[in-house]
Amino acid sequence: MTDLPSGSEAPGSRRSIIRKKHDESAPNLKPILVMEEVYKYFRRDIPTLRNVNLTVHRGEFVFVTGPSGSGKSTLLQLIYRQHTVDSGRILFSGRDISRLTDKSIPFLRRNLGIVFQDFKVVPHWTVFENVSVALDIIGAPARVLRVRVSEALERVGLAGRGNDRTGALSGGEQQRVAIARAIVTDPALLLADEPTGNLDPQLAIDILTLFQEIHESGTTVLFATHDHSLLQSAPHRLVVIDEGRVIEASQGIRAWSARTTTATTSTGSSTDAAAETGT
Amino acid sequence: MSLQAIFQRTQRGFRHDLRLHAVAVVSLIVAFLCLGTALLGIENLSRVADRWSETQHLTVYLRADASAEAVAQLRSSLTNLREVSKVELVSAAQAREQFLQQTSVSAEPSVLGDDVFPASLEIDLSSRLPTDRLDKLVQGISQFAAAEEIETYRTFIGQFHTLLQAGRTGAWVLSLLVLICVLAVIGNTIRLAVLNRKDEIEVLKLCGATDSFVRSPFLVEGVLQAVTSASLAMVLLLFAYLLMRGRVETTLTTFTGVSSVFLSPITVACVIAAAGALGGLGSALSLRRYLKV
Numbered sequence: 001m002t003d004l005p006s007g008s009e010a011p012g013s014r015r016s017i018i019r020k021k022h023d024e025s026a027p028n029l030k031p032i033l034v035m036e037e038v039y040k041y042f043r044r045d046i047p048t049l050r051n052v053n054l055t056v057h058r059g060e061f062v063f064v065t066g067p068s069g070s071g072k073s074t075l076l077q078l079i080y081r082q083h084t085v086d087s088g089r090i091l092f093s094g095r096d097i098s099r100l101t102d103k104s105i106p107f108l109r110r111n112l113g114i115v116f117q118d119f120k121v122v123p124h125w126t127v128f129e130n131v132s133v134a135l136d137i138i139g140a141p142a143r144v145l146r147v148r149v150s151e152a153l154e155r156v157g158l159a160g161r162g163n164d165r166t167g168a169l170s171g172g173e174q175q176r177v178a179i180a181r182a183i184v185t186d187p188a189l190l191l192a193d194e195p196t197g198n199l200d201p202q203l204a205i206d207i208l209t210l211f212q213e214i215h216e217s218g219t220t221v222l223f224a225t226h227d228h229s230l231l232q233s234a235p236h237r238l239v240v241i242d243e244g245r246v247i248e249a250s251q252g253i254r255a256w257s258a259r260t261t262t263a264t265t266s267t268g269s270s271t272d273a274a275a276e277t278g279t
Numbered sequence: 280m281s282l283q284a285i286f287q288r289t290q291r292g293f294r295h296d297l298r299l300h301a302v303a304v305v306s307l308i309v310a311f312l313c314l315g316t317a318l319l320g321i322e323n324l325s326r327v328a329d330r331w332s333e334t335q336h337l338t339v340y341l342r343a344d345a346s347a348e349a350v351a352q353l354r355s356s357l358t359n360l361r362e363v364s365k366v367e368l369v370s371a372a373q374a375r376e377q378f379l380q381q382t383s384v385s386a387e388p389s390v391l392g393d394d395v396f397p398a399s400l401e402i403d404l405s406s407r408l409p410t411d412r413l414d415k416l417v418q419g420i421s422q423f424a425a426a427e428e429i430e431t432y433r434t435f436i437g438q439f440h441t442l443l444q445a446g447r448t449g450a451w452v453l454s455l456l457v458l459i460c461v462l463a464v465i466g467n468t469i470r471l472a473v474l475n476r477k478d479e480i481e482v483l484k485l486c487g488a489t490d491s492f493v494r495s496p497f498l499v500e501g502v503l504q505a506v507t508s509a510s511l512a513m514v515l516l517l518f519a520y521l522l523m524r525g526r527v528e529t530t531l532t533t534f535t536g537v538s539s540v541f542l543s544p545i546t547v548a549c550v551i552a553a554a555g556a557l558g559g560l561g562s563a564l565s566l567r568r569y570l571k572v
Binding site for chain 2: 109120136
């Protein structure tokens with residue numbers, strides 16, 4: 001883990017925008033994230049996550065899905081150390097993040113990009129300020145900062161909007177600002193916690209497309225959602241969390257779909273298809 | 280983390296909580312004005328005390344029925360003393376005249392009779408005498424029949440010093456109150472600023488900001504608030520002083536014998552520096568309590 005963005009490059013370089021297309025059929029087999037027998041309790045008798053085992057390889061795009069309250073957000077929060085595991089371990093780039101001291105947590109987060117359902121942008125800041133804050137934190141020089149922020153804004157389709165007040169933007173645009181902030185440091189892993197939850201279906205598809213473009217440029221993405229339409233629209237690996245357990249692969253999605261089919265029959269079969277494709 | 284970046288973030292913070300900071304600065308200006316006024320008073324009273332302490336002067340009030348010969352004998356004896364450098368006779372009429380000149384009494388001078396003030400011998404000593412020698416001199420003078428009363432001004436100066444000491448103690452107490460006031464005002468302002476910028480702090484933490492990165496602008500805000508308030512208070516005090524001096528300087532100088540002065544540049548610099556330190560301390564204490572990062 002470093003204190004600097006992993007993709008640090010010469011100022012003004014366009015490398016972070018134009019990258020070689022990532023081939024998901026031949027992913028880098030080196031794992032970036034490994035969760036081993038992870039348990040998390042918020043109530044003493046009922047674990048929110050139980051015996052979670054999950055490996056994410058570099059360059060993968062992984063959907064994490066499951067019903068509301070199943071533990072998707074908790075899983076992500078353990079990765080960015082909002083919470084600590086009660087037992088088990090989480091290896092990020094080979095290091096056990098559950099053993100990090102409080103003072104080391106900022107340095108973990110500098111290697112992650114995090115996008116939230118409620119955007120978490122500062123409304124009275126400009127778009128530029130909201131994106132550049134991630135680079136400010138790592139002490140990037142002003143010139144590098146300007147170049148990389150404008151690159152990030154271009155990637156999310158907000159080129160030239162740097163001086164706009166963020167609070168005046170639409171929901172979809174605010175989420176793009178949040179995504180630009182998450183990718184501007186070129187993080188090793190991009191975590192998205194229901195990033196389309198507050199957006200209408202068309203905007204949700206747009207945002208997912210944006211994440212896929214980011215993934216195609218080489219970024220590992222962990223995308224938590226319970227939106228079936230998104231799962232069926234993109235053929236990626238699918239991890240289901242149900243009652244705190246991770247059920248990987250088609251077997252898992254079938255079991256989960258069987259329960260949800262009663263409510264949404266067509267969605268259940270489509271997520272199955274997506275799961276098959278993704279595994 | 281560069282200083283420029285910290286100041287940019289501080290500036291953004293000021294912009295966001297402009298009203299909050301303005302109210303805090305006004306409150307602090309009042310506090311520093313009180314402190315500055317007290318210091319100004321002490322500074323000038325000290326000057327008066329020093330001036331009066333240095334006065335090596337005696338006044339011998341003469342009996343109304345003292346003969347000219349007796350007065351001349353006393354005057355001659357005093358002039359011959361080694362400790363005495365000058366002896367001047369002020370008659371009752373001259374004393375009355377001096378009083379009328381110095382006090383600018385607008386009433387008819389004839390209201391004051393010719394014998395309202397006693398005649399006196401004003402004695403300048405050649406050097407400051409130790410208490411025992413002064414007592415001996417006073418004792419010697421009192422032996423003369425012409426001398427009715429001898430004023431050494433020691434009692435008055437002693438009382439004035441007591442008053443001055445009380446003033447100094449008051450200034451210390453006021454300084455303590457100002458200290459508490461500054462800590463409370465800045466502490467509360469920073470607490471409110473932290474609450475106002477809760478979302479911003481959360482974003483910073485999620486992006487990997489360290490504790491010092493999150494805290495530094497708030498700390499600078501506290502210091503700048505206090506320094507700005509203290510500086511403005513000093514400027515206001517100077518204006519008030521100049522305004523007052525034009526009106527009462529003549530009277531004050533007449534009564535005290537010294538002209539008034541404003542606080543020395545070193546005192547002003549110390550007040551501003553102390554304000555900065557207090558501001559930093561106030562915000563640090565507040566951040567420690569209210570900003571868990």
